[in-house]
Amino acid sequence: MRKKKEDIKGNRYGKLVALYAVSESDENGGAEVWRCRCDCGSEINVLYPSLISGNKKSCGCLKEESQQNLLERLELVDGTCVEWLEGRKRRVDNKSGCKGVYKRKSGKYTVSIGFKKKIIYLGTYESRDEAIEARKKADSSSTIPWFR
Numbered sequence: 001m002r003k004k005k006e007d008i009k010g011n012r013y014g015k016l017v018a019l020y021a022v023s024e025s026d027e028n029g030g031a032e033v034w035r036c037r038c039d040c041g042s043e044i045n046v047l048y049p050s051l052i053s054g055n056k057k058s059c060g061c062l063k064e065e066s067q068q069n070l071l072e073r074l075e076l077v078d079g080t081c082v083e084w085l086e087g088r089k090r091r092v093d094n095k096s097g098c099k100g101v102y103k104r105k106s107g108k109y110t111v112s113i114g115f116k117k118k119i120i121y122l123g124t125y126e127s128r129d130e131a132i133e134a135r136k137k138a139d140s141s142s143t144i145p146w147f148r
């Protein structure tokens with residue numbers, strides 16, 4: 001009876017999701033190879049040990065998105081999202097909510113906008129009003145000039 005490695009189908013490792021085993025363990029020097037799909041849409045073959053050890057977390061696109069990741073982390077860590085309009089907290093009818101405007105430790109405001117699963121950095125502003133204005137402008141434009 002063949003000893004089977006742990007079935008990792010569907011598991012996520014960073015930006016990679018294991019799809020199916022490409023080869024058995026006895027090929028490729030003993031390592032099983034898994035077909036993985038990256039969040040960017042690419043599919044690559046990854047050695048099982050690299051996946052479970054966390055050495056491989058993307059198809060290679062991860063580095064290119066370092067700025068984007070930084071902004072995503074900002075969203076999680078910073079947490080001090082600035083409300084859109086003072087005194088009108090968490091308006092339900094504002095689908096954009098307060099996302100996209102962040103107060104930095106420096107006192108400045110960083111503005112970003114989520115578009116097609118990407119976060120686009122709009123700039124850093126001295127005042128909250130400027131930041132909110134920039135974000136509103138981006139929201140109201142049907143085409144986003146920053147994107148591309």
Ligand SMILES: [Zn+2]
Binds near residue numbers: 015039041042
């Ligand atoms: Zn990728």
